[in-house]
Amino acid sequence: MQLLLFNAFNGLIQGVFYALMALGLALILSLNSVINMAHGGFLVIGAYLAYTLAPYLGFWGALVAGPLGAAVIGLVVERFLVRPLYKRPDPLYTLLLTFGLALIIEDLTRTIWGAQGLPFQIPDILNSSVSSVLFFITGYRVLVVGITLLVVLGLWAMLRYTRLGIRIRAGTLDLETVSSLGVNIYLLRALNFALGCLLAGLAGVLAAGILGLTPPMGSSLIMPSFVAIIVGGVGSLVGAVLGGLIIGVAAGITTTYYPAASDAVIYLIMLVVLVLRPRGLLGQEGLFE
């Protein structure tokens, strides 16, 4: 029983990372109409920036600086590489562009920081267990879940109540009308892209504290995030979070009984969902097609 709880909780932590990634991917997908294959790259950038800056800024400073760095690089990428492609409606081109970026980022990370894994130091106080029975619930893991909860709630409030959030939501429904109402949609899309990269960077820093840093960490986290979006339903941000948590926990539980299938089970869930509910759990009719 304890083993099951242990694995389920591990899965939940994984699911949190998937959810953060999927949330950023879904934002970029819905407003920028870009399947951001480089999303794992922004995760890696966030993580390695935090690792490099931690000696100067401390853990908490790095936790903020890493994601911000990823967002700034995201802004630059959006402005100079993605923006020229908005006028081509076929998603093929942005898909290939970000695919190339993913290769470049992973390769340069390997050149700059080395191919072997690096440890990310977290404060000792966070390493201790919260409870002696449930030894696997360390302070850091609670922190990961807590930060994610705060970020998701904050994002929800932002999209619900602020002017920027309302414009982003309106833009996903009908960008042309939003534009004709006098909103600068280029700026809107740029900010949205950066926001997505910020979430990826945050996922990277948080994941680094548990999994350590390796150059391919981004490409191993991005595929489950795609699945999270498909399971949750393309076009639904709540769905992206829900999908991430579901597949994370499912993979964790599978580890208890049949470890070899823990990766494949994610994709099996996707197939089952696609057969039963072709648009995903919370997907909307007709969006993105």
Next chain:
Amino acid sequence: MSAARRSLRVAGSAVFWLALLTLPLWLTHVGGYTALGTKILVYGIAALALNLLLGFTGGLSFGHAAWFGLGAYGAGMTLKYLAPSTPLAILVGTVVGGVAATLLGPLVMRRRGIYFAMITIAIGQLFYFIAVRWNNVTGGEDGLAGFERAPLHIGPWVYDIHHDAKYYYVVLACFAVAVVIMKLLLASPLGHTWVAIRENRRRLQFLGVRIDLYIWAAFAISGTLTALAGTLNALLFNFTSPQDLHWILSGNFVIMIVLGGMRKFWGPLIGVAIFVVAQDYLSSVTDNWMTAIGLLFVLIVLLFPKGLLGMLGRRGKEAA
């Protein structure tokens, strides 16, 4: 088409096939090696097949490595566990990949654009993880080795394809068969319907055409031919690994097609030739060849979205 253009076209294709027939004789003199030529043909089959779906039907599949890899594993495992027969290996691999594509096709056939791409990416990864994790059968991360292409027995003759140049002709024969199949399909009503789906899906729907079934057909046929390429690839290297199923390979197929020109039948083959040679060369001169390939992606997308043949074709049309 005027008589002059027609004879020019016939002459062009005669030169093309003659060059392919004599390739083992001249490729080494221009700095290549025969296995490189074989690889171009193998990837050429896959890229031309994927282009049936991508360029002609308008379905953005980003998971075609799944069918390629299934073909490769099917062929490798047939040789290793079942029987040392090359034709059987090719047949089993092609059928395995083709059946998988046919069964999974209904999941994507009603999807469009971004959704189509994302689901095909994810389906591709399913098979990748099965290959990695089921290691006592597939060899896991290290790949499947320990099999070798067997000599062909044609009646009383034995054709030993161990040598690279001899195996090249087996691949060339398969390439020719695949090309003929694809040309016939594209000239048939089925092929015309594919192009019509790409050009105006809604209009076809109003005409009462079951477009989902046509897309399914494109998906299944394209997947089957890609699996054929996969079997030939496994036999070429006497090895296959999960990399043959990975989404990076799927992406490479797509960029090869875009590089050559996805609106032309032969475009993908040109893209394959450039890409495979560039990859071969870059990986021998720099450790950062992944960055170089990535830059190639970015440059192609930003500067040559219509591909090389697409650019030539546009100029030709203006002249005519």
